[in-house]
Amino acid sequence: MRLEEAGYAGKLLKVLRDRGIEVYDRIRVVKNGFLYEGVLMPKPELSHPSCIILKLDNGYNVGISITSETKIELVAKGRPAKPELPPVPLKIREDLPEVVIIGTGGTIASRVDYKTGAVYPALTARDLYNIVPELSDIARLKMDVLFNIFSEDMTPKRWEAIARTVAKYVEEGVAGVVITHGTDTMGYTAAALSFALQDLPIPVVLVGAQRSSDRPSSDAALNLISAVKIAAQSPIAEVVVVMHGETGDTYCLVHRGTKVRKCHTSRRDAFRSINARPLAKVYKDRIVMLTSSYRRRDPNRQLKLEAKFDEKVQLIKTFPGIDPEIIDFLVDKGYHGIVLEGTGLGHAPEYILPSIKRAIEEGVAVVMTSQCLWGRINMNVYRRGVELLKMGVIPGEDMLPETALVKLMWVLAHTRDLKEVRRLMLTNIAGEINPRTEPLSYPPMEV
Numbered sequence: 001m002r003l004e005e006a007g008y009a010g011k012l013l014k015v016l017r018d019r020g021i022e023v024y025d026r027i028r029v030v031k032n033g034f035l036y037e038g039v040l041m042p043k044p045e046l047s048h049p050s051c052i053i054l055k056l057d058n059g060y061n062v063g064i065s066i067t068s069e070t071k072i073e074l075v076a077k078g079r080p081a082k083p084e085l086p087p088v089p090l091k092i093r094e095d096l097p098e099v100v101i102i103g104t105g106g107t108i109a110s111r112v113d114y115k116t117g118a119v120y121p122a123l124t125a126r127d128l129y130n131i132v133p134e135l136s137d138i139a140r141l142k143m144d145v146l147f148n149i150f151s152e153d154m155t156p157k158r159w160e161a162i163a164r165t166v167a168k169y170v171e172e173g174v175a176g177v178v179i180t181h182g183t184d185t186m187g188y189t190a191a192a193l194s195f196a197l198q199d200l201p202i203p204v205v206l207v208g209a210q211r212s213s214d215r216p217s218s219d220a221a222l223n224l225i226s227a228v229k230i231a232a233q234s235p236i237a238e239v240v241v242v243m244h245g246e247t248g249d250t251y252c253l254v255h256r257g258t259k260v261r262k263c264h265t266s267r268r269d270a271f272r273s274i275n276a277r278p279l280a281k282v283y284k285d286r287i288v289m290l291t292s293s294y295r296r297r298d299p300n301r302q303l304k305l306e307a308k309f310d311e312k313v314q315l316i317k318t319f320p321g322i323d324p325e326i327i328d329f330l331v332d333k334g335y336h337g338i339v340l341e342g343t344g345l346g347h348a349p350e351y352i353l354p355s356i357k358r359a360i361e362e363g364v365a366v367v368m369t370s371q372c373l374w375g376r377i378n379m380n381v382y383r384r385g386v387e388l389l390k391m392g393v394i395p396g397e398d399m400l401p402e403t404a405l406v407k408l409m410w411v412l413a414h415t416r417d418l419k420e421v422r423r424l425m426l427t428n429i430a431g432e433i434n435p436r437t438e439p440l441s442y443p444p445m446e447v
């Protein structure tokens with residue numbers, strides 16, 4: 001790739017040319033007393049004109065602004081391409097259960113081009129066996145790449161598409177389904193599928209990776225092996241998320257789809273069950289169940305697909321100074337539901353109460369959750385809670401705010417009758433409400 005094609009222009013282009021530097025060359029940069037060495041990468045479209053992108057040896061890409069004071073020199077031409085992995089002789093074992101992998105994006109099921117550092121989705125089951133050969137001892141895989149997006153670009157329409165695809169494979173009789181997904185919004189998709197796929201006969205497992213597979217610290221392989229293991233062998237017939245359980249490479253945790261949140265931006269063990277125990281631990285050689293309350297696998301159970309979501313629902317966090325007009329705006333715009341992420345046991349400032357009252361009077365369903373995350377809503381303790389309850393605010397029990405949002409979208413796609421909406425929101429449909437608060441270890445991660 002020529003420097004111009006890689007986005008380098010103007011003064012910077014000249015500086016690089018003068019030193020005989022091309023894209024993918026190894027270079028050394030000294031700036032403000034710091035030395036950086038790595039491979040010169042193509043520039044993202046929106047990066048600053050004076051900025052170079054360097055892939056460091058630890059796999060991270062850094063942007064460095066080149067000024068007249070920056071020293072920059074060529075270390076070696078090109079980056080030796082890592083030899084392609086030899087194709088694993090495919091010995092598909094017919095005795096193994098069949099698992100379908102539905103690709104939606106994210107870094108998990110991706111293949112890295114070692115020359116460019118670019119990440120491509122693994123498109124075939126063979127690609128997957130190449131990346132993680134252990135998979136061929138767990139299941140007969142087939143691969144269906146539905147889309148390839150960052151999960152921040154997920155939408156309720158795409159949840160519906162995923163649910164329909166899962167239903168198709170359930171109908172075909174696979175033993176389990178694995179969905180590869182970006183980690184950012186995996187919890188939302190897990191909740192959405194938990195409601196959309198009623199009476200699941202088999203496990204549906206969402207899996208992602210916090211570190212891409214070109215990094216030595218990647219969690220992709222263990223996560224994928226564990227996810228396929230759960231899909232192929234576990235007794236669970238629910239929508240679950242399988243991700244690293246701790247920072248090492250020993251086990252993954254299986255989280256119920258309605259109770260899981262990404263709690264850390266970068267740690268491998270970022271996913272935690274909130275207000276619930278994880279369902280199981282998965283080691284390379286075994287599955288250890290952590291609870292007996294889960295729906296059991298039963299291939300004869302008939303799946304009911306209810307994959308519609310009402311998009312006229314919003315999630316609003318209350319805070320000191322929140323402008324009540326935000327609620328008025330939603331009512332005026334014809335929204336059907338609002339989930340409030342209130343404070344503490346389920347409170348909101350007094351001055352926004354008239355707006356909440358008006359919303360409910362105009363037929364908008366208002367559900368209260370807590371920004372505390374841990375614990376459950378109890379609106380009978382303080383006067384404010386009682387006032388909100390009296391107005392008709394629906395208490396969200398111990399639901400995660402995002403699960404309450406997804407559930408309200410799903411409920412409103414069935415009914416707009418506020419009485420029925422209340423009944424459904426207070427009914428435990430997919431493990432999203434724990435009737436009793438379990439004594440759980442808190443905080444969830446070691447300090």
Ligand code: GLU
Pocket residue numbers: 105106107108149150151152181182183184185208209210
């Ligand atoms: N933001 C990306 C996503 O959630 C990160 C990549 C990843 O988590 O796989 O899709």
